Amino acid sequence: AQSVTQLDSQVxxxxxxxxxxxxxxxxxxxxxxxWYVQYPNQGLQLLLKYLSGSTLVExxxxxxxxxxxxxxxxxxxKPSVHISDTAxxxxxxxxxxxxxxxxxxxxIGTKLQVxx
Amino acid sequence: xxxxxxxxxxxxxxxxEKVFLECVQDMDHENMFWYRQDPGLGLRLIYFxxxxxxxxxxxxxxxxxxxxxxxxxxxxxxxxxxxxxxxxYLCASSxxxxxxxxxxxxxxxxxx
Numbered sequence: 001a002q003s004v005t006q007l008d009s010q011v012x013x014x015x016x017x018x019x020x021x022x023x024x025x026x027x028x029x030x031x032x033x034x035w036y037v038q039y040p041n042q043g044l045q046l047l048l049k050y051l052s053g054s055t056l057v058e059x060x061x062x063x064x065x066x067x068x069x070x071x072x073x074x075x076x077x078k079p080s081v082h083i084s085d086t087a088x089x090x091x092x093x094x095x096x097x098x099x100x101x102x103x104x105x106x107x108i109g110t111k112l113q114v115x116x
Numbered sequence: 117x118x119x120x121x122x123x124x125x126x127x128x129x130x131x132x133e134k135v136f137l138e139c140v141q142d143m144d145h146e147n148m149f150w151y152r153q154d155p156g157l158g159l160r161l162i163y164f165x166x167x168x169x170x171x172x173x174x175x176x177x178x179x180x181x182x183x184x185x186x187x188x189x190x191x192x193x194x195x196x197x198x199x200x201x202x203x204x205y206l207c208a209s210s211x212x213x214x215x216x217x218x219x220x221x222x223x224x225x226x227x228x
Contacts, residue, residue, distance in 0.1 A: 009156070036219075043120070043206055043219030044159075090158065103174075104217065106151075108158035 002027040004093050006107035013081055014115050021076040021110045023065075023091035030096035033074040034104070035065055038088045047089070050074065051096075061085075086114045119143070120220040122207055128226045135194040137223050139207030145218075146211065148190035150174075150182065153204040153222070165190055197227045 007022040025031060032051050036044040048059040055067040065076045074091060091107040123138035141148065147166050151159040151174075161174030163182040171182050179201060183191045190209075194201055204224050208217040 034216075036217075041221070043221045044208075044217075045219065046216045049216070103161070106159040108156060 002031070002093050002095065002103075002105050004091050004105050004107035006091055006110050008110050009108070010111045010113065012113045012115055015083055016080050018079050019077065019081050019085075019112065021089050021091075021112065023074045023076065023107060025072050025074065025091075025093045027072075027093060027095065032094045032096050032102075033065075033067060034092040034094075035059075035063070035074070035076050036090045036092060036106075038090065038109075040087070044090060047076075081112070081114050083114050083116060085112060087112060120207055120209055120218050122205075122220040122223050124223050125221060126224050126226075128228065129194075129197050130228055131198060133197050133227075135197050135225065135227075137192040137194075137205055137207075137225070139190045139192070139209075139220055140188055141190075141209040141218070142188065143209060143211070143218065144187065145209035146187075147209060148184065149208040149210075149217065150180075150190065150192045151206045151208065152176070153206055159206065162192065197225075199227050201225065202227045 003026045005024045013019045034049045035047040037047045038044045048057045050057050050067045058064045063078045088109045088111045090109045094102045094104040120141045149164045150162040160176050165171045165184040181193045204222050206222045207220040210217045
């Protein structure tokens, strides 16, 4: 069985400061990893994902995450946050197989509060 | 632009009522999902469907049923609503098992 742990339920950070949102997973097989973002009063949307290849993945709005197999982590980072980054962020994992439906397990979410 | 729509943003029902939540996607996706989102619990999968008329139970199917008569539409049914089903319900779709899930805006259901 797979699981996802998001270690922080809320992260307050000042505008233009760096931020790291932590995510650890457990799985007995290879995995695909995702970060989704949920802005207030909206559904979730994909921020970035790791399927294979380079362990560092980036989003179009300056976020990046690194797949660390030895530490079973996929932490999300941004060097300088903006007010518009205020949202809830969900880490998710699924088994790394293309055959049939592979269940995606979501973490409980981390609320990022950017302070002006 | 890809789109998943849900029939209502807010819904208030009474205990014992039958409730229908509708979800429509315009991306010709094979897979569709229903989740509920609760504070401190994240997203939990209720049911999913990988084809028309096909459905599979998720982690918390009790008290819910689903219907998928057409590829673009996936309905969640609460046969007899209870107060512990007060929650945010999110619908999603994806093309394949490992591709991005696209979410609707959610329906906030309150059962009194």
